[in-house]
Amino acid sequence: MIKNLFLYNSLIGEKVKFEPIASNNVGIYVCGPTVYSEVHLGNCRTFISFDVIVRYLKFLGYNVRYVRNITDAGHLENDADFGEDKISKKAKIEQLEPMEIVQKYTLDFHNVMSLFNTLPPSIEPTATGHIIEQIEMIKSIIKNGYAYEVNGSVYFDVKKYINDGYQYGKLSGRDIDELISGSRDLQGQQEKKNPSDFALWKNASKQHIMKWPSPWGTGFPGWHLECSAMGAKYLGDQIDIHGGGMDLKFPHHECEIAQGVSANNVDPVKYWMHANMLTLNGKRMSKSTGNTLLPEEIFSGENEILKKAFSPLVVRFFMLQAHYRSVLDFSSVALSASEKGFNKLMEAKKVLSNVKFVQKNINTELDSQIVNLIEACYKHMNDDFNTPQTIATLFELVSIVNTCNNANSFGEISKETFIYLQKTMNGFILDVLGLDNLDSQSNDKSAQLVELMLSIRNEAKNNKNYALSDQIRNQLNEIGITIKDGKEGTTYSIT
RNA sequence: GGUCUCGUGGCCGAGUGGCUAGGCAGUGGUCUGCAAAACCAUCUACAUCGGUUCGAAUCCGAUCGAGACCUCCA
Missing domain, CATH: 3.40.50.620 (HUPs)
Structure with a gap:
């Protein structure tokens, strides 16, 4: 290379x-x-x-x-x-x-x-x-x-x-x-x-x-x-x-x-x-002035700055959305915004990893658009490690992935480009940006349990017992499992 | 006081002499039993005042504001 x-x-x-x-x-x-x-x-x-x-x-x-x-x-x-x-x-x-x-x-x-x-x-x-x-x-x-x-x-x-x-x-x-x-x-x-x-x-x-x-x-x-x-x-x-x-x-x-x-x-x-420095309330974090936040305080949510806890990878993602040579100011709202973006990126990565590829007629315009965006990821990292621009480009790919997923049209990409896309998304998100998927925390048994709950809920839905199905959805939501009813069935994500 | 950096839409943040990143939030749709998610459309910008230029938010100058370093700090 x-x-x-x-x-x-x-x-x-x-x-x-x-x-x-x-x-x-x-x-x-x-x-x-x-x-x-x-x-x-x-x-x-x-x-x-x-x-x-x-x-x-x-x-x-x-x-x-x-x-x-x-x-x-x-x-x-x-x-x-x-x-x-x-x-x-x-x-x-x-x-x-x-x-x-x-x-x-x-x-x-x-x-x-x-x-x-x-x-x-x-x-x-x-x-x-x-x-x-x-x-x-x-x-x-x-x-x-x-x-x-x-x-x-x-x-x-x-x-x-x-x-x-x-x-x-x-x-x-x-x-x-x-x-x-x-x-x-x-x-x-x-x-x-x-x-x-x-x-x-x-x-x-x-x-x-x-x-x-x-x-x-x-x-x-x-x-x-x-x-x-x-x-x-x-x-x-x-x-x-x-x-x-x-x-x-x-x-x-x-x-x-x-x-x-x-x-x-x-x-x-x-x-x-x-x-460059990380600032808090517009002033640089510093031990000697006491203007600091400890990582543990963010992960636990026990501090006066944040309204809730944030995971380490969300904080990492938040930092990478700014260029390393720029001053970055830390705040609760900025971090919340990053958290949603982070979840969106990870969700799309998961979709792309799990999709079953079936070749259809190739849409050459879409194909070359994807190739261009992939090359832009390299271009931006090559330009003094510009992570914010790389992430922006990844989000453009996310948009394409979600569109293809909705329309079930991944097959309009050539097999070669599709594999290139998978490798790039995984490579940049996992290897370069170092953003591991939080879902890996769940184990097989808990996954089976969630599947069981979903099948019960599905049965209730089919019987138009929405009171029960909504109750299951709400209660799962409370323990951090989000239910999404799609055309192809129900999926969930853990936050 | 000296040196330097920065001032972008409701928020966070890239970028660039002309084709107006991205995320979050807002608005209107599509989908859905309802949600959520996703998608489509859409609204808000480049501190102020001058100058250079066919054209500047991007270059130059001034002003105002913010920050960093000049003492330990990543």
């Missing part, structure tokens, strides 16, 4: 043709969560966005190695270089070992990711598991002259890096002079040559819980370093795609570029991709 994928490289701010460094193999690194509390829905959006990106790369036939880290050390509060370690802080609050915190919230994260039907990464490295690699990387940076040691801490020398002709601030569009002469005056900053320098290694005080030995004394690695070290270890000195939330552009990703360049003398990333 000829691949014609274009993606938006946030480093240069343009859509460019995607060409992997090593032929058909793609390495992708996505910054994972800091596991010091439950992931909120905003975090999830980023991971769902990149899940679709990984899925589509695989769908196109690329060999994908997907690395997403777990930050379990080094991520500091308030200020990147002088705050308290987030994990340690939480450990004190909850009176647990730091690694108990890490374990607890890693499990929570995995559970939520699985509910959202995201694929697990190929490798999920942790910062604490790669202290040696991080120390080695710092050594390289020092050796190359871009870092210096002060009182057991090591800082990156931004000014030297810039003076040597490298661009620091390009990714985030920051002004270099402003960065060098940054005026913030924070406690402990006097250790740095320059306020914009950032920590690669921090000396640990006696009370500090999470610390490791190093050539510069006992301490812990800086947050920006882990992604550089682990990315290089598993995906090479230059990675095809590096992704993360928009908010990580500065300083995190900017620092990663500087670290990669100064350690390995190569631009560490070929394509930078950034997913």
Whole structure:
């Protein structure tokens, strides 16, 4: 298959043709969560966005190695270089070992990711598991002259890096002079040559819980370093795609570029991709401001924003109806609208899977219309993973499927196109968008039971005992089973 | 304050220099014992003011408004 994928490289701010460094193999690194509390829905959006990106790369036939880290050390509060370690802080609050915190919230994260039907990464490295690699990387940076040691801490020398002709601030569009002469005056900053320098290694005080030995004394690695070290270890000195939330552009990703360049003398990333924020009440979701919703609160309906519970896949679908680079605002009405659309899409997929194909006279106009729409699905995904347009195109196919189903006229499509249509609908809905059918939750016995109820209802209907038939319909409806009387008999769907 | 992004119909959200996505909601039909679903038809748009152009919602400028980053955050 000829691949014609274009993606938006946030480093240069343009859509460019995607060409992997090593032929058909793609390495992708996505910054994972800091596991010091439950992931909120905003975090999830980023991971769902990149899940679709990984899925589509695989769908196109690329060999994908997907690395997403777990930050379990080094991520500091308030200020990147002088705050308290987030994990340690939480450990004190909850009176647990730091690694108990890490374990607890890693499990929570995995559970939520699985509910959202995201694929697990190929490798999920942790910062604490790669202290040696991080120390080695710092050594390289020092050796190359871009870092210096002060009182057991090591800082990156931004000014030297810039003076040597490298661009620091390009990714985030920051002004270099402003960065060098940054005026913030924070406690402990006097250790740095320059306020914009950032920590690669921090000396640990006696009370500090999470610390490791190093050539510069006992301490812990800086947050920006882990992604550089682990990315290089598993995906090479230059990675095809590096992704993360928009908010990580500065300083995190900017620092990663500087670290990669100064350690390995190569631009560490070929394509930078950034997913946009999820907002709530018009403001970005954020743990520190408390403007958040937890996934569990949505699935259970126990929150003040939503009127009812929503399933994880409906939330996923809702997110995919917006482009990953756009801000998306979360609201109850928007989610309800998505839920209905989601059910409509799934229902049509089911119809298409179950239909018995009998060839009739071919309607060439209809046939080519379907082929065009199928090709449009690829076209839109190839255009920087435009899921909303792809979904819109799928809905046009849904309309055709329903029309053919009503008129019993699938046979007017050529057999070849019909199979192509089935494969495309299933492929895009299940494999690319990752929307599994909720009906799979029901088991054989409950299905038999519903069939039994329907046959009793049918008998009542034939006897014009509508009181009974309507009672059965209403009561089934109350437990979430919707009855539809069609020409070909009665069907039902579970919501 | 600096940098950047955005402002689309009742709501959510794509897109684009000319042929007006899609979903939800509304209205009128078809079907049905009635519903539901589906289908058909239909109604609401491109913040404001200028400019470029044969033509702009789409490009440029100004204004107003919103948001993000500049400190930890996906």
